[in-house]
Amino acid sequence: KAGVTQTPRYLIKTRGQQVTLSCSPISGHRSVSWYQQTPGQGLQFLFEYFSETQRNKGNFPGRFSGRQFSNSRSEMNVSTLELGDSALYLCASSLYAFEEYFGPGTRLTVL
Amino acid sequence: QQQVKQSPQSLIVQKGGISIINCAYENTAFDYFPWYQQFPGKGPALLIAIRPDVSEKKEGRFTISFNKSAKQFSLHIMDSQPGDSATYFCAAASQGGSEKLVFGKGTKLTVNP
Numbered sequence: 001k002a003g004v005t006q007t008p009r010y011l012i013k014t015r016g017q018q019v020t021l022s023c024s025p026i027s028g029h030r031s032v033s034w035y036q037q038t039p040g041q042g043l044q045f046l047f048e049y050f051s052e053t054q055r056n057k058g059n060f061p062g063r064f065s066g067r068q069f070s071n072s073r074s075e076m077n078v079s080t081l082e083l084g085d086s087a088l089y090l091c092a093s094s095l096y097a098f099e100e101y102f103g104p105g106t107r108l109t110v111l
Numbered sequence: 112q113q114q115v116k117q118s119p120q121s122l123i124v125q126k127g128g129i130s131i132i133n134c135a136y137e138n139t140a141f142d143y144f145p146w147y148q149q150f151p152g153k154g155p156a157l158l159i160a161i162r163p164d165v166s167e168k169k170e171g172r173f174t175i176s177f178n179k180s181a182k183q184f185s186l187h188i189m190d191s192q193p194g195d196s197a198t199y200f201c202a203a204a205s206q207g208g209s210e211k212l213v214f215g216k217g218t219k220l221t222v223n224p
Contacts, residue, residue: 004154033211043155043200043214058210090154092211098143098204100212102154 001027004103006091012109018079021106025072025093031055032074033100034066037088046089049074078108086110114138115203117215124222130188132218134201137182141203145212146175146186149198158199159186191222 005024013019025032033056034046045058049068066076072093078085086109092100116135124130134144145160161168161175161184168175174187188195201215 035212042216043202043212045210045212048211056209056211092154097206098145098212099157099160100145101157102147104152104154 004091004093004101006089006103006106008106009104010107010109012111013081014111015081015083017081018077019081019108020075020077021089021091021108023074023076023091023093023103025074025091026095026101029093029095029101030072031094032068032072033092033094034074034076035090035092035102036060037090037105038086043090046076081110083110114213115201115215117201117218119218120216121219122221124191124220126191126193126222126224128191128222130191130195130220130222131185132199132201132220133183133185134203134215135181135183136203138203138205138208139182140205140208141213142206143204144175144177144184145202145204146173147200147202147214149200149217155200188220191220193222193224196220196222 007022031050033048037043048056052068063079068074088105090105092102094100146158147155148158149155159170172189177184198217200217202212
């Protein structure tokens with residue numbers, strides 16, 4: 001069974017721009033979560049979607065948003081990019097409760 | 112406030128030795144405790160997980176020990192191998208929590224040959 005896929009793998013943007021990242025979960029998984037990973041803050045939960053509805057949200061500003069489609073694929077969007085948004089953005093899918101399976105991540109660099 | 116505290120930050124072990132990584136938590140509502148392994152350039156991979164109704168869980172060379180009264184849990188890697196060199200993260204979750212998984216800061220393990 002294919003794992004979680006994320007596109008693109010690398011992205012370079014400038015401050016003020018917006019960006020959209022995409023995630024395809026493991027087949028059959030209906031929950032998709034997003035995490036931000038930075039050297040300073042570690043792994044932090046952004047939000048979770050289940051059946052196209054946001055189920056949980058972490059402590060991030062409203063510039064971070066997401067959505068989930070009927071096929072469980074998910075996108076996250078970051079508007080008005082700041083230098084501090086440079087990070088590895090990880091998508092995870094799960095079938096059972098908290099058993100998260102992570103994708104390889106999208107490395108976002110904001111210049 | 113860091114909800115899950117992980118130590119040490121880095122660990123160097125000789126091949127064949129035992130690697131021990133510790134985590135402590137405050138939120139008694141946590142009821143799921145997984146460990147993840149991450150190699151450079153890869154996403155975290157689920158290694159092993161435990162719930163508070165058991166004190167120990169073993170899968171191959173990896174063992175989780177759980178102490179509910181002390182609110183601590185640890186990962187033991189027996190017969191550590193150079194291929195185990197990676198960053199390890201503990202995490203915690205609770206039903207009804209606002210965050211799906213709360214992670215520790217990670218431990219960089221180096222196993223010398």
